[in-house]
Amino acid sequence: MTLRACGFIIFRRLAHPPSPDNIQYLLLQTSYGQHHWTPPKGHVDPGEDDLTTAWRETQEEAGLGQEHLRVVDGFLQRLHYQVRGKEKEVLYWLAELRDPGIKVKLSDEHQDYRWVKLDEACRLAKYTDLQDTLKNVQRFLEKAEKKP
Numbered sequence: 001m002t003l004r005a006c007g008f009i010i011f012r013r014l015a016h017p018p019s020p021d022n023i024q025y026l027l028l029q030t031s032y033g034q035h036h037w038t039p040p041k042g043h044v045d046p047g048e049d050d051l052t053t054a055w056r057e058t059q060e061e062a063g064l065g066q067e068h069l070r071v072v073d074g075f076l077q078r079l080h081y082q083v084r085g086k087e088k089e090v091l092y093w094l095a096e097l098r099d100p101g102i103k104v105k106l107s108d109e110h111q112d113y114r115w116v117k118l119d120e121a122c123r124l125a126k127y128t129d130l131q132d133t134l135k136n137v138q139r140f141l142e143k144a145e146k147k148p
């Protein structure tokens with residue numbers, strides 16, 4: 001059976017420098033395994049719908065809820081990779097931190113977090129599919145800004 005996880009790619013915009021250089025992404029580092037970096041996400045509980053999972057995991061792992069985040073319409077990315085011989089599907093929605101000063105609160109599952117620009121986010125997220133997803137987000141945001 002395919003493993004399934006859902007989460008949010010979360011970004012914030014700082015007041016300076018001018019856009020798009022002010023866009024930073026939130027990555028969390030696991031406190032277990034290879035200490036890898038990903039956006040907040042986690043396994044779908046039995047009977048739970050995907051978006052509910054994304055919100056629950058984001059609240060549990062980063063302390064961020066609907067009062068802190070604004071979902072960006074029109075973006076949903078699916079990743080497929082293998083974990084210990086099993087297929088895994090991960091769905092990421094996109095959300096912006098409403099107030100860039102809001103603090104992240106980690107759970108025991110993570111040991112560190114960083115707000116980083118695209119280049120550094122791609123360096124931390126060492127998987128090509130996740131790097132491509134982050135690049136897609138950046139393009140998506142830059143295109144949205146150019147719309148009248």
Ligand SMILES: Nc1nc2c(ncn2[C@@H]2O[C@H](COP(=O)(O)OP(=O)(O)OP(=O)(O)OP(=O)(O)OC[C@H]3O[C@@H](n4cnc5c(=O)[nH]c(N)nc54)[C@H](O)[C@@H]3O)[C@@H](O)[C@H]2O)c(=O)[nH]1
Pocket residue numbers: 005030032033034036038041042043079080081082083088109127128129130
């Ligand atoms: N002690 C211990 N405990 C673990 C371990 N493992 C899990 N636990 C427990 O599970 C709970 C987590 O539950 P949730 O939060 O609900 O689930 P998720 O958020 O889904 O978390 P996972 O960590 O299960 O899943 P992934 O992030 O998907 O990593 C799995 C593998 O895939 C690779 N990988 C990661 N991302 C990408 C990508 O974007 N692209 C590609 N291509 N590959 C990627 C990565 O290299 C890794 O080897 C924890 O509380 C622990 O109790 C472990 O190794 N040791």
